[in-house]
Amino acid sequence: MMLPDFEAWAIFASVVEHRSFSSAAQALGTSKATVSKAISRLEARLGATLFHRTSRRLTLTESGTALAERAARILAEARDAEEMARDANSTPTGRVRLAAPMTFGLSRVAPAVADFLALYPGIEIDLTLSDASTDIVAEGIDVALRIADLPDSSLRARRLAPVALHLVAAPAYLEKHGRPEHPADLAHHACLAYTNVTRPYVWQFRRGQEEVVIRPSGPMCTDNGEAMLPALRAGLGLTRLPDFIVDKDLANGTLVRVLEDWEETGIALHLLTPPGTLRPARVEALIEFLTERFRHRAARA
Known part of the structure; x- marks a missing residue:
């Protein structure tokens, strides 16, 4: 059985994220030629074109669009596996991207973030406040808080508290x-x-x-x-x-x-994370902190 070309899948995900071969190569610390060869290799293996290429623009084909989210998961899972191994015997460090609704974020989440940072000085929080339903996989969000009656999705959701x-x-x-x-x-x-x-x-x-x-x-x-x-x-x-x-x-x-x-008929506060079970220690720390903070008492600070 031939193993998947994980390198090519990861490079494809990076190109989708950065929207160009050059930017992906720079982010990955490799050459544009290496990126181009990996995409061509993956296209040949799949029998499908992943990008429409012109001199000025790079856009996903229908096949590329269908596979982009899976590629992002492959890359994220690999990164998380490596970070989990590194973090296993160390204090959590690094950046966590957190998304929350605007009003709830200002009144409840921002104070919680301040308390969390006092407990974990090695962690940085990138907090995004918006009432829009962010695509957390596409936007690279590690943890999202949403107040809603959630539709079915592939995201992992944890119901924290009812909201009256x-x-x-x-x-x-x-x-x-x-x-x-x-x-x-x-x-x-x-x-x-x-x-x-x-x-x-x-x-x-x-x-x-x-x-x-x-x-x-x-x-x-x-x-x-x-x-x-x-x-x-x-x-x-x-x-x-x-x-x-x-x-x-x-x-x-x-x-x-x-x-x-x-x-x-009420709604509830949910904590969402991307699909997959591997998460860095810093993300797990934030999840557990927010769960303890808001479980059963979303309305109170």
Whole structure:
């Protein structure tokens, strides 16, 4: 049985990552000719062209696109295996790339990172805050925190804690437009919508055996929950937001809960990592720290 050409697969992954033969060669510490020969060797072995090449542009073919993620995994697994061996008897060191949602990242993850760095001074954290659903394999993210009802994927996901959702509005809005008594009443109200979702955006409510699903509509939609707060406080509508965004407004009475006798189908905080079981000690250290920090208590700092 002929063994896979692991070197060629790794070089292919590097070319995809750096988007050029020259940049990949520089990153790998080899020559452009070596990179080109490895790609040609892999293409001959696969019987498929991996790149469209012109004098100015390098793009993946359909076959190349289909194989790029697997190549990235092969390279990542090899790197992780070597780093695990080196780290086995040493203090974790090096850089870890961490991604988290914007608002939760600022209020909860950033303080956690500061505490983690105090415990592990040899580790560097590259923290990316965005509400976009980052492709953590393509972006080279080691650990990602996501607050969502996760769709099926090849990523490894660990559910850390539930995140409560509250339907909220300003008292002034309710005085002017009335208080909904049933989720169906929301069809006649100004609902602010969150757009950064992978599935059709709906609100689900349950009371006993009764379940109601509505599709909110109103004067504003945004991909960041905290961006809704000024409009909410001004009495321009109502919306459903997680507790870590509205807890202070609920405490001081700027916002109040609506339909409190209805259970709102919640979401959860998940910790995601790329496929595979081999991870450097520094990544394992961060995973265990975040798991302990946020397990069962995502809303609290």
